[in-house]
Amino acid sequence: xxxxxxxxxxxxxxxxxxxxxxxxxxxxxxxxxxxxxxxxxxxxxxxxxxxxxxxxxxxxxxxxxxxxxxxxxxxxxxxxxxxxxxxxxxxxxxxxxxxxxxxxxxxxxxxxxxxxxxxxxxxxxxxxxxxxxxxxxxxxxxxxxxxxxxxxxxxxxxxxxxxxxxxxxxxxxxxxxxxxxxxxxxxxxxxxxxxxxxxxxxxxxxxxxxxxxxxxxxxxxxxxxxxxxxxxxxxxxxx
Amino acid sequence: xxxxxxxxxxxxxxxxxxxxxxxxxxxxxxxxxxxxxxxxxxxxxxxxxxxxxxxxxxxxxxxxxxxxxxxxxxxxxxxxxxxxxxxxxxxxxxxxxxxxxxxxxxxxxxxxxxxxxxxxxxxxxxxxxxxxxxxxxxxxxxxxxxxxxxxxxxxxxxxxxxxxxxxxxxxxxxxxxxxxxxxxxxxxxxxxxxxxxxxxxxxxxxxxxxxxxxxxxxxxxxxxxxxxxxxxxxxxxxxxxxxxxxxxxx
Numbered sequence: 001x002x003x004x005x006x007x008x009x010x011x012x013x014x015x016x017x018x019x020x021x022x023x024x025x026x027x028x029x030x031x032x033x034x035x036x037x038x039x040x041x042x043x044x045x046x047x048x049x050x051x052x053x054x055x056x057x058x059x060x061x062x063x064x065x066x067x068x069x070x071x072x073x074x075x076x077x078x079x080x081x082x083x084x085x086x087x088x089x090x091x092x093x094x095x096x097x098x099x100x101x102x103x104x105x106x107x108x109x110x111x112x113x114x115x116x117x118x119x120x121x122x123x124x125x126x127x128x129x130x131x132x133x134x135x136x137x138x139x140x141x142x143x144x145x146x147x148x149x150x151x152x153x154x155x156x157x158x159x160x161x162x163x164x165x166x167x168x169x170x171x172x173x174x175x176x177x178x179x180x181x182x183x184x185x186x187x188x189x190x191x192x193x194x195x196x197x198x199x200x201x202x203x204x205x206x207x208x209x210x211x212x213x214x215x216x217x218x219x220x221x222x223x224x225x226x227x228x229x230x231x232x233x234x235x236x237x238x239x
Numbered sequence: 240x241x242x243x244x245x246x247x248x249x250x251x252x253x254x255x256x257x258x259x260x261x262x263x264x265x266x267x268x269x270x271x272x273x274x275x276x277x278x279x280x281x282x283x284x285x286x287x288x289x290x291x292x293x294x295x296x297x298x299x300x301x302x303x304x305x306x307x308x309x310x311x312x313x314x315x316x317x318x319x320x321x322x323x324x325x326x327x328x329x330x331x332x333x334x335x336x337x338x339x340x341x342x343x344x345x346x347x348x349x350x351x352x353x354x355x356x357x358x359x360x361x362x363x364x365x366x367x368x369x370x371x372x373x374x375x376x377x378x379x380x381x382x383x384x385x386x387x388x389x390x391x392x393x394x395x396x397x398x399x400x401x402x403x404x405x406x407x408x409x410x411x412x413x414x415x416x417x418x419x420x421x422x423x424x425x426x427x428x429x430x431x432x433x434x435x436x437x438x439x440x441x442x443x444x445x446x447x448x449x450x451x452x453x454x455x456x457x458x459x460x461x462x463x464x465x466x467x468x469x470x471x472x473x474x475x476x477x478x479x480x481x482x483x484x485x486x487x488x489x
Contacts, residue, residue: 003349073418074466076425079459082442086455162339166429169341170446180341180432188349195345199338206337 006189033175040099048104052111065112072105077163081170103156110152114145150213277453295436307366315374332368358434366419373415377408413477424466438462
């Protein structure tokens, strides 16, 4: 347990290590992690949400949408980084590419399942009220798909934070993983302290996205959809 | 350079400076010039490096999923019978699932030590959420009429579980196993940070040695191929075990 005491002391000192004055602070590294992760999630959302929502809206491509999710999970992030390093050399581009490859599948799969799963009777009713295809999408299907759609984004965000730290193992510096990958400078107490920060960061990202999801979910769905507010691979039960 | 094999000699003389140092004086020109993929390097290193890492990787993943399955099955059966188990189990397993792998390995290394146990504990903890949710969803999806029929035939609760509910839940359970094994194969590449085993070891060596492309592609590619192969095998197992569900599953 002594190690944990030392680890918390390391966190309390914001990552300062005696004899190494030029090391970055933990706050700086945490912000860098968030920056790299946010870019990855933003690109993935920009690709994945329109694709999944569109496939769900036209009720096509269920095989592709669901199996894409499975293939995404099969790719070890460290392996993608290694292969990316071989072809392009390691840098922000390769790291973001790896993040997008990992984050797009759960987003597409869940956006698809969310929109595809909207009660057909509701869509028919909306059409009967004279709504156009776009209105049905924007005012009926999307609001009802919010819980699943967001569950996909949350899963993706957790993968992305995790992979951003793993990128340090591949030699990309600019995240809390730098500390974990550099036991020589930081000693085990620093590694452990950074691991605690990484875990806390992932849980914080997850919790704040859960709050956003709650705010975006239509009131009528909140009670009925409570069981879905727990983030996880929601496609698990279906695929 | 005088030690380079005769066949490569002429090539070397004409080409630019070699990229990879020819340590043992037996590297091919492909390796020395860091071409994209050198089959001869793979065949040299398969026996001493790649195959042992692959074998360790498979063992790490299979053991983790087997233990995780036993725990999840127990928890899911408990939650199926006594509903109040569900929420706490989901809360704890979700919490574990959210913690990034690199952090969880280090957090376990402090109390458990840098050994295979902390590696397996971390891997098992990632299977729990996936397997628990899928087993429970499978059990819950059994239609009430089927359960009534089983009761009407005079089956006890235990008989109904073993002979009706579990077989009907099998597609969902195998689907969960599929996701779990693929996820664990991916995560096991990080095990090398606390315990010297698995495909993470050659990937780490490759990344550390710099720009040698063949090694990077071989080590990374093996991990991806293993995950895809495991997924494919489980799809076949799923089909073989549940012939009645073939029309619905795919």
